[in-house]
Amino acid sequence: MVKLDTIISLAKRRGFVFQSSEIYGGLNGFWDYGPLGVELLNNIKQSWWKEMTYRDNIVGVDASIIMHPKTWVASGHVAQFSDPMIDNKTSKARYRADNLIEEFIQKLKNKNKTELAAEIEEKLEHAQVNEDYYNIILNYGITCPVSGSTDWTEVRNFNLMFKTFVGPVEDESGTVFLRPESAQGIFVNFKNVMDSSRMKPPFGIAQIGKAFRNEINTKNFLFRTREFEQMEMQFFIKPGAEKEWFEYWKEQRWNWYLSMGMKESSLKWKVHEKLAHYANYAVDIEFEFPFGFGEIEGIHSRTDFDLTSHTNHSGKKMEYVDTVNQDRYIPYVVETSGGVSRSFMAFLCNAYDEEKILENGKEDTRVVMRFNPKLAPITLAVFPLVNKDGMPEYAHQIYKDMQKFFRVQYDTSGAIGRRYRRQDEVGTPFCVTVDGQSLEDHTVTIRNRDSMLQDRISVSKIREYIQEKMY
Ligand code: ATP
Numbered sequence: 001m002v003k004l005d006t007i008i009s010l011a012k013r014r015g016f017v018f019q020s021s022e023i024y025g026g027l028n029g030f031w032d033y034g035p036l037g038v039e040l041l042n043n044i045k046q047s048w049w050k051e052m053t054y055r056d057n058i059v060g061v062d063a064s065i066i067m068h069p070k071t072w073v074a075s076g077h078v079a080q081f082s083d084p085m086i087d088n089k090t091s092k093a094r095y096r097a098d099n100l101i102e103e104f105i106q107k108l109k110n111k112n113k114t115e116l117a118a119e120i121e122e123k124l125e126h127a128q129v130n131e132d133y134y135n136i137i138l139n140y141g142i143t144c145p146v147s148g149s150t151d152w153t154e155v156r157n158f159n160l161m162f163k164t165f166v167g168p169v170e171d172e173s174g175t176v177f178l179r180p181e182s183a184q185g186i187f188v189n190f191k192n193v194m195d196s197s198r199m200k201p202p203f204g205i206a207q208i209g210k211a212f213r214n215e216i217n218t219k220n221f222l223f224r225t226r227e228f229e230q231m232e233m234q235f236f237i238k239p240g241a242e243k244e245w246f247e248y249w250k251e252q253r254w255n256w257y258l259s260m261g262m263k264e265s266s267l268k269w270k271v272h273e274k275l276a277h278y279a280n281y282a283v284d285i286e287f288e289f290p291f292g293f294g295e296i297e298g299i300h301s302r303t304d305f306d307l308t309s310h311t312n313h314s315g316k317k318m319e320y321v322d323t324v325n326q327d328r329y330i331p332y333v334v335e336t337s338g339g340v341s342r343s344f345m346a347f348l349c350n351a352y353d354e355e356k357i358l359e360n361g362k363e364d365t366r367v368v369m370r371f372n373p374k375l376a377p378i379t380l381a382v383f384p385l386v387n388k389d390g391m392p393e394y395a396h397q398i399y400k401d402m403q404k405f406f407r408v409q410y411d412t413s414g415a416i417g418r419r420y421r422r423q424d425e426v427g428t429p430f431c432v433t434v435d436g437q438s439l440e441d442h443t444v445t446i447r448n449r450d451s452m453l454q455d456r457i458s459v460s461k462i463r464e465y466i467q468e469k470m471y
Pocket of ligand 1: 213215227228229
């Protein structure tokens with residue numbers, strides 16, 4: 001399994017991800033996507049968007065990040081969107097109590113103390129109030145990872161929403177929140193979308209957008225950050241049909257990750273025993289990161305909680321009226337809620353490979369990012385074999401021509417083997433090389449990243465060759 005440090009260092013070296021405002025020492029929990037990172041990020045979002053909205057019954061929206069503050073009262077976030085927080089008095093370090101316990105369980109598992117780990121896991125699964133977390137921490141003597149002491153404060157609630165103010169006066173009347181999830185932007189637009197697009201249940205609304213959570217601890221690179229992006233779809237159905245649609249979306253979402261190249265052995269389901277206040281079924285898709293399994297997407301049956309609550313708080317009826325069958329109801333909702341940035345990190349880890357190869361009779365190791373070609377930041381690289389005899393001009397023309405269809409890079413520096421290696425490390429699936437023969441018969445070699453095998457094809461067939469392998 002690849003180490004997290006290896007991924008972080010490759011991500012920085014090759015321009016996938018940088019620390020936010022790094023020149024000022026960075027800001028905890030915030031990251032910037034570099035030239036290759038933004039391509040990968042866009043490809044993930046585009047693939048998701050196509051998968052979810054290029055079908056009969058799903059349309060998209062792009063709602064604003066700051067919404068009317070009543071939204072968050074109705075959704076339950078003002079009252080309930082908090083995590084259990086605990087401080088260590090010796091180190092002054094602050095932790096999310098459930099995460100602290102989870103890490104302790106992981107340590108026990110690493111030491112093969114599986115029975116004790118299972119016992120605590122069971123208690124954690126059933127923990128409901130702050131006191132339950134506190135008791136686990138105290139009873140099992142969980143120590144602070146920084147100070148090693150058990151000098152804990154009690155467990156308190158910490159609301160994760162970022163507050164800010166609208167307008168010039170910083171008082172309660174202008175207080176708004178940065179949205180902690182994109183879902184509510186969909187719910188408040190339910191009627192607008194249904195009426196303007198003439199949709200009727202079962203139908204869905206999809207959205208990709210930023211969300212903000214003032215997480216108590218950020219860590220593990222992009223896994224838990226304070227600013228992140230979500231790709232969410234809320235599917236509106238007739239009450240009673242939720243189990244069937246829940247199963248349908250579970251399968252669809254699992255298969256999407258596989259179709260994007262995720263290894264099935266790195267994925268697993270986590271069924272929620274403890275359900276959120278709005279849910280009647282809930283599962284997560286988890287990916288095996290270098291630090292263990294972690295959620296990348298949740299599929300939840302949210303009942304009519306959100307639409308009913310918005311009806312009550314806004315006074316606007318959020319119902320579907322079926323004039324043909326003389327039926328009216330508040331739809332139930334099955335949501336698929338994935339993190340773009342968490343998936344991004346999962347796709348990086350999933351793609352990373354080191355392979356022993358023989359080059360010029362010598363053993364070497366190549367680092368290769370085996371991205372699905374649809375996700376790869378660069379689709380094609382074009383090289384002249386040598387920088388003379390008309391090859392650079394010929395190669396540059398191919399580069400310009402292919403730019404109309406793909407993200408292409410042109411590279412003339414260093415030995416050809418070095419150029420292949422640079423592209424392998426960022427996952428470019430195809431490399432075209434122009435050599436002496438190209439100028440005579442208008443053919444080039446095209447090298448495949450994974451097999452390293454080359455085909456000789458006509459220049460006029462490059463686009464077709466790539467498209468055939470990509471779709
Ligand atoms: P967790 O239990 O890890 O805090 P969650 O259950 O609160 O996550 P959801 O509210 O279901 O997460 O959010 C949906 C998706 O948004 C998650 O599956 C994850 O991919 C992403 N996500 C949530 N919180 C973060 C975060 N702090 N950083 C990055 N991605 C996040």
